[in-house]
Amino acid sequence: MTSVVGHASTSHTTAPDWPRGFASAGIAAGIKKSGAPDLALLIGSGVGSGLDAEELSAAAVFTRNLIAAAPVQLSRAHLTESEGRICALLINSGCANAATGADGMARAVTSTELLAEALGIDSRSVLVNSTGVIGAALPIERIGSALPALTKSLATGSCDSFARAIMTTDTRPKWSTRSIHWMDGVTPRHCTVTGVAKGAGMIHPNMATMIAVIATDATLTPTQLDGHLRSAVDCSFHRISVDGDTSTNDSVFALASNCAGVAPTEQLAMAFDAVAQDLALMVVRDGEGFERGIEVRVSGARTSADALQVARTVAMSLLVRTAVTGGDPNWGRILAAAGRAGVNFDPAQLRVSAGGVPLFADGAPVDADATAVRGAFTADSVRLELDLGMGMARDVFWSCGLTKRYVEINADYTS
Amino acid sequence: MTSVVGHASTSHTTAPDWPRGFASAGIAAGIKKSGAPDLALLIGSGVGSGLDAEELSAAAVFTRNLIAAAPVQLSRAHLTESEGRICALLINSGCANAATGADGMARAVTSTELLAEALGIDSRSVLVNSTGVIGAALPIERIGSALPALTKSLATGSCDSFARAIMTTDTRPKWSTRSIHWMDGVTPRHCTVTGVAKGAGMIHPNMATMIAVIATDATLTPTQLDGHLRSAVDCSFHRISVDGDTSTNDSVFALASNCAGVAPTEQLAMAFDAVAQDLALMVVRDGEGFERGIEVRVSGARTSADALQVARTVAMSLLVRTAVTGGDPNWGRILAAAGRAGVNFDPAQLRVSAGGVPLFADGAPVDADATAVRGAFTADSVRLELDLGMGMARDVFWSCGLTKRYVEINADYTS
Numbered sequence: 118m119t120s121v122v123g124h125a126s127t128s129h130t131t132a133p134d135w136p137r138g139f140a141s142a143g144i145a146a147g148i149k150k151s152g153a154p155d156l157a158l159l160i161g162s163g164v165g166s167g168l169d170a171e172e173l174s175a176a177a178v179f180t181r182n183l184i185a186a187a188p189v190q191l192s193r194a195h196l197t198e199s200e201g202r203i204c205a206l207l208i209n210s211g212c213a214n215a216a217t218g219a220d221g222m223a224r225a226v227t228s229t230e231l232l233a234e235a236l237g238i239d240s241r242s243v244l245v246n247s248t249g250v251i252g253a254a255l256p257i258e259r260i261g262s263a264l265p266a267l268t269k270s271l272a273t274g275s276c277d278s279f280a281r282a283i284m285t286t287d288t289r290p291k292w293s294t295r296s297i298h299w300m301d302g303v304t305p306r307h308c309t310v311t312g313v314a315k316g317a318g319m320i321h322p323n324m325a326t327m328i329a330v331i332a333t334d335a336t337l338t339p340t341q342l343d344g345h346l347r348s349a350v351d352c353s354f355h356r357i358s359v360d361g362d363t364s365t366n367d368s369v370f371a372l373a374s375n376c377a378g379v380a381p382t383e384q385l386a387m388a389f390d391a392v393a394q395d396l397a398l399m400v401v402r403d404g405e406g407f408e409r410g411i412e413v414r415v416s417g418a419r420t421s422a423d424a425l426q427v428a429r430t431v432a433m434s435l436l437v438r439t440a441v442t443g444g445d446p447n448w449g450r451i452l453a454a455a456g457r458a459g460v461n462f463d464p465a466q467l468r469v470s471a472g473g474v475p476l477f478a479d480g481a482p483v484d485a486d487a488t489a490v491r492g493a494f495t496a497d498s499v500r501l502e503l504d505l506g507m508g509m510a511r512d513v514f515w516s517c518g519l520t521k522r523y524v525e526i527n528a529d530y531t532s
Numbered sequence: 533m534t535s536v537v538g539h540a541s542t543s544h545t546t547a548p549d550w551p552r553g554f555a556s557a558g559i560a561a562g563i564k565k566s567g568a569p570d571l572a573l574l575i576g577s578g579v580g581s582g583l584d585a586e587e588l589s590a591a592a593v594f595t596r597n598l599i600a601a602a603p604v605q606l607s608r609a610h611l612t613e614s615e616g617r618i619c620a621l622l623i624n625s626g627c628a629n630a631a632t633g634a635d636g637m638a639r640a641v642t643s644t645e646l647l648a649e650a651l652g653i654d655s656r657s658v659l660v661n662s663t664g665v666i667g668a669a670l671p672i673e674r675i676g677s678a679l680p681a682l683t684k685s686l687a688t689g690s691c692d693s694f695a696r697a698i699m700t701t702d703t704r705p706k707w708s709t710r711s712i713h714w715m716d717g718v719t720p721r722h723c724t725v726t727g728v729a730k731g732a733g734m735i736h737p738n739m740a741t742m743i744a745v746i747a748t749d750a751t752l753t754p755t756q757l758d759g760h761l762r763s764a765v766d767c768s769f770h771r772i773s774v775d776g777d778t779s780t781n782d783s784v785f786a787l788a789s790n791c792a793g794v795a796p797t798e799q800l801a802m803a804f805d806a807v808a809q810d811l812a813l814m815v816v817r818d819g820e821g822f823e824r825g826i827e828v829r830v831s832g833a834r835t836s837a838d839a840l841q842v843a844r845t846v847a848m849s850l851l852v853r854t855a856v857t858g859g860d861p862n863w864g865r866i867l868a869a870a871g872r873a874g875v876n877f878d879p880a881q882l883r884v885s886a887g888g889v890p891l892f893a894d895g896a897p898v899d900a901d902a903t904a905v906r907g908a909f910t911a912d913s914v915r916l917e918l919d920l921g922m923g924m925a926r927d928v929f930w931s932c933g934l935t936k937r938y939v940e941i942n943a944d945y946t947s
């Protein structure tokens with residue numbers, strides 16, 4: 118019997134372990150002025166530790182922003198040159214190394230060379246990313262000085278220190294894990310999918326960056342891993358928005374240590390999807406100024422693309438988002454957002470409800486119970502449902518109320 | 533010699549007159565609970581007043597929102613049926629008559645019938661629009677009761693009472709006017725283009741609606757008028773954004789009384805464009821929670837569409853808008869918004885400046901004078917310039933800083 122066992126961890130739980138075949142570390146290298154942890158390393162646990170582990174299979178989804186940061190450009194190149202065989206992932210917080218020109222690229226390259234030397238590996242088998250202040254020079258000498266302590270503290274097990282060292286304005290570390298159990302003939306087997314993320318909270322003084330790392334001990338070729346990662350990202354990170362901006366550094370990495378054998382594909386896909394969705398929702402819920410979530414489910418669309426487009430437009434509407442912050446059943450704003458989404462539907466067929474309470478049908482307002490409506494709009498996460506009445510396709514998008522605190526955090530900083 | 537003489541009026545000036553051939557009125561009909569003026573009427577001044585005037589040429593640009601309000605649907609039909617020959621425009625504030633189904637349409641029809649009866653005209657020659665609460669029934673009996681007083685107060689001259697009666701959360705009436713002088717042989721001639729608008733401030737409790745009316749005494753066929761209106765709307769209202777939402781009631785009407793003869797086309801187009809741009813910028817500057825304007829000028833694009841797309845994306849980015857509110861030279865956010873606009877360009881060729889102060893060039897930050905940069909970001913309107921370095925096309929888009937007050941106005945209302 119195959120089963121997926123969920124451990125959707127939150128900040129109230131202890132950090133889960135990385136899957137077998139990984140070791141990680143997270144320390145303070147002095148990149149952040151605060152002295153908080155700011156340098157994180159994840160490796161195949163054989164590398165530099167004397168254990169007998171393979172290189173990792175690797176895949177990544179990077180920001181589509183034309184202004185991609187130097188480490189994103191470098192990681193893209195390393196992933197291609199190594200054909201998805203990677204030994205280490207190095208992430209720093211406190212400095213994004215974005216919009217830094219040729220000097221920024223040189224510093225990113227140096228960071229991979231220094232780590233490669235410390236671990237005795239090829240620098241092209243190192244992936245890197247950075248998150249923090251944009252336009253500032255990466256303090257490569259601090260990273261170099263910190264590498265001995267970083268590699269020395271590498272340990273298998275908990276993802277805690279890694280998850281904390283990639284945080285920026287996140288108020289808590291974010292992690293999630295799932296286990297899969299199956300029978301290989303008469304032998305019981307299992308594997309794990311564990312992910313960590315840092316949120317899209319704005320970085321003092323500049324950019325929102327989202328970084329996630331999903332690791333598994335299942336045996337997967339880089340191409341198979343890439344497939345799992347892309348479908349997981351598509352149903353999670355591609356369906357959330359805090360502020361509609363895509364940063365220069367956004368990245369989701371996937372690594373497989375290939376220790377656990379070939380897991381059942383369907384269950385592994387479910388585990389990747391679940392971990393990615395957990396992390397994506399944690400990112401939204403820890404977004405700057407977060408007070409209340411929004412979940413928009415669109416059904417009855419002609420195509421999935423139509424459903425997604427309407428869901429995204431409603432979820433990202435500033436008027437819907439401010440109404441949700443106010444706990445205000447402003448269903449007119451929901452209609453107006455749907456109507457401008459660029460998707461053709463017949464308003465007379467449209468049905469809108471919130472938390473299951475009907476609000477609009479047959480082209481006119483439903484005379485709904487005011488207490489029930491208010492309850493739906495003051496839930497921790499407001500669930501808006503739109504049935505377009507045009508077909509069978511459906512999709513979902515997550516966002517959050519737009520708050521004064523969001524504006525405050527993003528406006529009141531003076532650089 | 534032909535000349536266009538500008539009178540870009542603001543709230544500090546006296547309201548300009550409507551062009552010749554128009555009469556207007558604005559009174560309180562009791563639709564708004566506050567008792568403020570809420571019913572506005574503009575007619576060809578021959579209608580019902582004994583003066584010898586023609587019907588008006590009429591054109592309109594309506595919201596593209598699928599969920600168009602009943603009066604918008606009705607006005608669309610009347611404009612088509614009358615082939616652009618209209619006698620009166622009736623606008624109420626305080627109730628949007630949107631998302632009101634068949635009953636809402638019946639009430640809109642009744643309002644045109646009541647007015648037609650009062651003026652002795654065909655109801656299909658009446659255009660209507662409504663702005664205010666969505667989903668509420670139009671108080672047609674109040675409108676009916678107010679019509680005698682409304683028609684009795686019709687007067688040529690000032691647009692003041694009309695401009696005030698269409699206001700909702702606007703803090704001031706909005707008007708603009710231009711005159712054109714030309715020689716018809718040896719006879720000096722002139723005509724006027726006068727416009728009024730109400731802003732996209734949110735209506736308690738529901739919708740942003742923008743309504744503008746542009747009137748001229750120049751002689752124009754409905755088709756010619758439509759042409760002037762569309763190009764004017766394209767360079768003005770289609771290039772501003774307060775919150776990215778398009779309401780169910782947004783409309784721009786144009787009316788020509790044909791009293792002044794045929795004006796020079798080029799100058800008339802300039803006057804329409806100027807009046808529409810004045811009104812559009814007044815709408816932005818009176819947007820809810822307005823503190824500071826944003827003007828994004830993109831040059832060096834391959835196509836105009838590319839330039840507009842980048843300008844709009846930067847101007848509407850929440851991160852750019854909050855930075856502007858904070859007076860914060862967060863040029864990284866400008867780059868990131870440009871980079872995700874979906875327009876292909878080479879970041880190494882990109883040049884970004886603010887108020888003429890260079891910020892980014894040759895793929896790296898410019899070491900700009902901090903005082904000059906701060907001055908550019910604390911101007912009343914922050915002027916952002918992006919040269920994509922890809923071609924010769926350019927465009928512009930206007931927006932405003934996103935403020936806590938905006939969120940407050942739109943969230944803290946409880947319906």
